Amino acid sequence: MAKSIKIRAKIKGDETTVKCLMTHPMETGLRKDKKTGKAIPAHFINEVVAEAGGKTVMTAYWSGGISKNPYLSFAFTGAAKGDEVKISWTDNQGGSDSETAQIK
Amino acid sequence: MTTNIKRRVFLKGSLAAGTVGVAVGAGLLTPQAVLAAWPKPAFEAKSVDDALSAAMGSASNSASDSIKIKAPDIAENGAVVPVSVATDMSGVESIALLADGNNTPLVATFNLGAGAVPDVATRIKMGKTGDVIAVVKAGGKLMSARKSVKVTIGGCGG
Numbered sequence: 001m002a003k004s005i006k007i008r009a010k011i012k013g014d015e016t017t018v019k020c021l022m023t024h025p026m027e028t029g030l031r032k033d034k035k036t037g038k039a040i041p042a043h044f045i046n047e048v049v050a051e052a053g054g055k056t057v058m059t060a061y062w063s064g065g066i067s068k069n070p071y072l073s074f075a076f077t078g079a080a081k082g083d084e085v086k087i088s089w090t091d092n093q094g095g096s097d098s099e100t101a102q103i104k
Numbered sequence: 105m106t107t108n109i110k111r112r113v114f115l116k117g118s119l120a121a122g123t124v125g126v127a128v129g130a131g132l133l134t135p136q137a138v139l140a141a142w143p144k145p146a147f148e149a150k151s152v153d154d155a156l157s158a159a160m161g162s163a164s165n166s167a168s169d170s171i172k173i174k175a176p177d178i179a180e181n182g183a184v185v186p187v188s189v190a191t192d193m194s195g196v197e198s199i200a201l202l203a204d205g206n207n208t209p210l211v212a213t214f215n216l217g218a219g220a221v222p223d224v225a226t227r228i229k230m231g232k233t234g235d236v237i238a239v240v241k242a243g244g245k246l247m248s249a250r251k252s253v254k255v256t257i258g259g260c261g262g
Contacts, residue, residue, distance in 0.1 A: 065211035078219035
């Protein structure tokens with residue numbers, strides 16, 4: 001599951017905008033496998049935590065209603081150029097990943 | 105995949121017996137810290153009001169002009185509907201995003217922490233034509249805005 005997150009963090013004035021893309025199937029559990037007719041088990045990211053400077057900036061709780069390979073954008077103040085932003089996600093099957101990026 | 109199917113079968117069986125504790129013991133509901141925080145009843149609620157009461161503590165909210173939802177008028181593909189929510193209100197604690205045409209309307213909640221600006225964007229799935237609803241909690245009050253999105257191909261199931 002390595003490298004499942006891509007992060008772009010840019011600072012403009014005192015506001016930092018973070019955009020990230022995660023690689024994840026985001027199965028709702030409602031879809032059926034066309035070949036076997038069995039339901040595909042739910043497999044989606046249910047928690048995303050964004051940290052900057054050791055503080056949690058945002059915690060997002062998701063359902064399977066977020067699109068496959070989720071995109072997330074958010075903004076915060078109080079950071080400086082070169083600071084690190086950390087994004088980590090956990091899914092409903094216990095999988096997780098995290099990635100850090102420098103603010104440009 | 106075989107392990108996943110087994111797990112699913114097992115989960116079904118144990119839930120049917122009403123023994124969620126067994127599922128926890130089997131490691132299905134781990135890590136527990138995450139599940140404790142993830143508002144399961146809110147995400148499983150079938151109506152907008154139920155989801156809001158479970159996620160935000162109340163279903164009553166007032167419409168507000170200061171919440172801006174950006175979403176397409178017509179989504180050709182309901183599996184990927186770009187949505188962004190921004191507001192100029194101060195003291196925003198959390199933002200909930202709902203799609204009232206979906207099986208389980210609550211799509212996401214964003215809990216803003218230190219220094220966060222109330223401006224989030226993501227892409228959601230919409231099963232059918234309906235409203236995208238953004239509910240913002242600021243200073244203990246709930247404010248909402250909605251925007252209707254016409255979906256030509258559904259994104260749930262299919």
